[in-house]
Amino acid sequence: MKFAEVHPNLAIFVLGGLEAEEAAEIRHHLDSCPDCQSELEELEKVNRALEAAPPPAASPAYLKGEILSRVRAEQLPPSNKVVAADGSSPLEEHRRSHRTSRFNRFKELRIVLPSVAAAALVAVIALGVFFGSLREETPVATIQLIPTPQEAVGLKGYWGVAEIRPQPSGNQQVELKLNNFEERKPNSYYELWFVSGEKRISAGSFTSVGQGETRVLLNVPPEASNYQTLLITEERVGKGPAPGREVALEGGMP
Amino acid sequence: MTRRADDPSDEQLMTNLDGPGVEAALSKLYDRYSRTVFGVGLRILGDRSMAEELVQEVFLKVWRSAGTFDSARGSFSTWLYRVTRSVALDLYRKRARRVRPVSDGDPYLGSARDPSAGPQEVVDKSWLSWRVSRALEVLDAPHREVIDLAYFGGLSQREISERTGVPLGTVKTRTASAYKSLRRELVVQDSSREAIR
Numbered sequence: 001m002k003f004a005e006v007h008p009n010l011a012i013f014v015l016g017g018l019e020a021e022e023a024a025e026i027r028h029h030l031d032s033c034p035d036c037q038s039e040l041e042e043l044e045k046v047n048r049a050l051e052a053a054p055p056p057a058a059s060p061a062y063l064k065g066e067i068l069s070r071v072r073a074e075q076l077p078p079s080n081k082v083v084a085a086d087g088s089s090p091l092e093e094h095r096r097s098h099r100t101s102r103f104n105r106f107k108e109l110r111i112v113l114p115s116v117a118a119a120a121l122v123a124v125i126a127l128g129v130f131f132g133s134l135r136e137e138t139p140v141a142t143i144q145l146i147p148t149p150q151e152a153v154g155l156k157g158y159w160g161v162a163e164i165r166p167q168p169s170g171n172q173q174v175e176l177k178l179n180n181f182e183e184r185k186p187n188s189y190y191e192l193w194f195v196s197g198e199k200r201i202s203a204g205s206f207t208s209v210g211q212g213e214t215r216v217l218l219n220v221p222p223e224a225s226n227y228q229t230l231l232i233t234e235e236r237v238g239k240g241p242a243p244g245r246e247v248a249l250e251g252g253m254p
Numbered sequence: 255m256t257r258r259a260d261d262p263s264d265e266q267l268m269t270n271l272d273g274p275g276v277e278a279a280l281s282k283l284y285d286r287y288s289r290t291v292f293g294v295g296l297r298i299l300g301d302r303s304m305a306e307e308l309v310q311e312v313f314l315k316v317w318r319s320a321g322t323f324d325s326a327r328g329s330f331s332t333w334l335y336r337v338t339r340s341v342a343l344d345l346y347r348k349r350a351r352r353v354r355p356v357s358d359g360d361p362y363l364g365s366a367r368d369p370s371a372g373p374q375e376v377v378d379k380s381w382l383s384w385r386v387s388r389a390l391e392v393l394d395a396p397h398r399e400v401i402d403l404a405y406f407g408g409l410s411q412r413e414i415s416e417r418t419g420v421p422l423g424t425v426k427t428r429t430a431s432a433y434k435s436l437r438r439e440l441v442v443q444d445s446s447r448e449a450i451r
Contacts (some may be wrong), residue, residue, distance in 0.1 A: 011433035232403025
């Protein structure tokens with residue numbers, strides 16, 4: 001085999017990708033060709049470097065959406081940010097401290113996705129109160145709602161954000177933005193709770209039909225501002241006023 | 255990932271992280287680098303779920319710490335490597351306090367990390383891993399495919415040809431060309447070892 005035939009095949013030779021007969025011919029040529037020996041040494045460096053290459057794996061597709069949604073949720077207007085001495089906002093610091101534990105829970109949810117989901121429509125029922133004219137007010141708090149492992153159903157991008165706005169009446173309006181929220185089961189609905197220890201205040205109930213963004217406006221009394229945890233539970237029709245134990249999403253007040 | 259000539263540079267995208275274009279800029283940086291961060295995370299941490307956590311924390315840190323990036327001191331890639339290494343070390347130490355399996359059944363992960371190595375040793379090796387990953391990302395899809403199939407898949411050139419339907423001669427040409435590109439990229443990156451400490 002001549003130089004012109006061997007030289008282009010040296011990389012494949014280094015890779016071990018040649019048939020046995022071709023490889024033997026290249027070895028034979030190498031014995032008497034300093035140029036090809038030199039080229040081979042260079043290519044073997046590439047081969048050794050490839051040993052350090054990460055495995056050819058891509059991160060899950062939903063991860064980018066998660067990151068961008070967190071960026072979106074953290075982008076509060078400057079008027080709501082109090083900058084600490086180190087330049088970071090206490091709100092951001094607080095969220096940061098919660099983020100890892102929330103993600104630890106979220107990362108357990110990587111379950112197979114359902115292939116088809118219905119088009120989104122929301123039926124806000126019963127206790128939800130709509131204050132459309134006040135929606136453009138700046139939220140005083142934005143809370144990330146993360147699925148709990150027990151109730152996770154593995155919907156892609158299954159998450160939510162709750163924005164809280166004060167109302168002239170003293171009540172607080174809660175705008176839920178839910179993404180790919182699970183379609184409710186028959187004879188059940190969802191309920192949003194403000195929780196502090198053993199105490200709970202219901203902000204109202206709603207339903208969702210799955211894929212896409214669901215928006216729900218609810219209303220809670222002023223004392224809810226002292227409750228630090230938000231839960232969305234699945235409730236069964238006719239079971240009475242006690243809160244259900246099946247928590248779908250949860251989040252902490254900043 | 256090959257880049258079009260009119261695509262904004264990494265450094266230009268970093269300047270957009272503090273403005274209305276933040277999501278578009280971060281999305282673009284994610285597309286360019288998430289595979290490398292994830293892959294290096296797999297090698298360092300040996301655990302897919304932790305590598306996912308690494309990706310999440312790294313890109314949030316890129317956004318939050320964009321103001322600390324100074325293009326005069328080095329490339330974005332090198333800065334991002336330092337961010338990745340720092341977050342990975344934190345996760346590695348955090349994991350050391352928990353009991354976790356090394357791999358979750360992924361065939362690539364069993365040998366991805368030497369369990370006897372200490373955190374600093376493991377992380378130090380990540381720089382080469384990072385460089386190779388970035389060099390691979392420069393390859394376009396057809397060239398990347400032959401390297402993946404040949405090196406990681408262990409297929410011969412003939413087997414690659416049969417599997418992909420690409421003529422054997424083309425497979426050979428692409429393999430040789432890909433190796434040439436990798437060699438060039440690794441040399442370029444080796445000369446830009448600035449400030450990785």
